[in-house]
Amino acid sequence: MAAAPKEVIQPDFRAIDRGVLRAMEPAGRAYWIWVASCFTLVAIAAGFWLRQIYEGLGVTGLRQPVNWAVYITNFVFWVGIAHSGTLISAILFLFRTRWRTAVYRAAETMTIFAVATAGLFPLIHLGRVWFFYWLLPYPNERSLQPDFRSPLVWDAFAVSTYLTVSSLFWTMGLIPDVANAREAATGWRKKFYTIVAMGWQGTDRQWRHFSMVYLLMAGLATPLVISVHSVVSWDFAMAQLPGWHSTIFAPYFVAGAIFSGVAMVITLLVPMRKLLKLEELLTPWHFDNLAKVILLTSLIVSYSYATETFMTWYAGDPIEQMTFQMRYFGPWGWMFWMMVLCNCLIPLLLFSPRIRVNLRALWVISIFVNIGMWLERFVIIAGSLKVNTIPSQWGPYVPSITEIMITVGSFAWFLGLFSLFAKFMPIVSMTEMKEGIVWLRAALKRGYSTGA
């Protein structure tokens, strides 16, 4: 990786604190209009959901054979978005990657809110949502437990573990930074930060246990994140449906998750950097490294598409071949080719170092990737169900206004929560920025490359 440029190690500790705390200053009217708009959309979506609970799933476009479509696509999409946060906060922490320090808090926050959004969709997709606890290890009146061989039960365990452990990891990292914010705040904010910081003062005793548990949490979160999207992929791969039943799904889905998640990090960070005036802390060097992660995962995803196609041809199963023929050239073929354009071709532009540091171009590319990855999940989930094993079983699917509005509401919910956090909590980790800069300066002094 390229060495860190001089401006990355320029800010002194006070400048870091000043930059992060300035972003937390009281917001203007435009901010509140934006947040209010987001939550208005959430309220509208909640209204549609209430109607669906009252009327039943008939208000959606879900019909035999397409029983899983937009809702489950949204679930997989949002779980995928969450993954890059853990990649940046935990996996890159274990690799001691220094560029992560400026972006990890935003990425991890995105993880928490994305999992919280994803977790809603299996509930929304339930016709009788009040029976959601049937997925939990809770016996019914005949002492019959859920079937622990079912990937849907695995999923309930995986996603709830992911949300819990990520939240704890995120909270731990926040404590020292909120303590910093507490010192600078006044009024109700001071009281609020005092409660959240829980009396943190950064003594050697506190740091000793902090460092150990932070490392352990990163070590636990790393296999967890790989397992969660593997389990999500097994929701499909364990079924005997052509287009779903594939051993490549776990690594393919994990790479896709990181790909879409890093794209979402860029989608959020580029405007946030400008609006919260974080230019000094979030430099083009950080975006350059994020873009490289997108490029790498894009190549893995493209390779997976090719392998899937090759295996279908090589296996010689006519039903499977028909499913893929319909995927590429059927009525929904345009979605597949749009997905190829967004996920395989457009990211190739990131081979250019100039484009990687051109934030506008990077932002546009990241939005294409988001669209492409949503389409990928839709093509796999609904597309494979639509073209079932016998042509007489084939059926149409058109999403209803309920599904569309709930999807729009989920984006509004995610963006509203993220916007609230970005304004009221430290969106860049001051603690890790300081630690990272001390390391980079020492490395430069020793004459080492600081690219790691």
Place this chain on the structure above:
Amino acid sequence: MNTVTIIGSFSGEGECARAVRAVRTARIDDFHTFSPFPSHKIAAAIELPKSPSRWVALVGGIAGILTGLAVTIGTTYEWRLNAGGKPLVSWPPFIVITFELMILLGGISGFLAFLFMSGVPAFESASGYNSHFGEDRFGLVVRCTKEDADGVESMLKTAGAEEVVRGV
């Protein structure tokens, strides 16, 4: 009491670590430090042993494994349902539940160990705390006898303290 508190403020972790070493060489053990980030130099100077919180996380993780196996295998025996002629305890799918519970209980117990061992939530301020210690300064707070106070002050200054103040 015949003791005083001496608070040294340093601009870098290296100076603070040097002061810690000097204080320890003088066989004074009643001290603590403040830093804006976890400093390995200071931890090495204090020669802090590894945090025992890792054992708590290990126990939590093992408890998670046992819970996962107990829940999946136990409930299978509770209601003997033959699914597709497979063995009653068809364990490979149970690994997923067991693995997730290992991570869940390991993570929760590690987090609780962190809170408990580091004294968080703390309702009282550690002596000598100054808000700059969270920002850009490293602090060393030494509690010593009045007779040793002058010696400690000069040790901190020699190590590179920007400011040394005496408390009660």
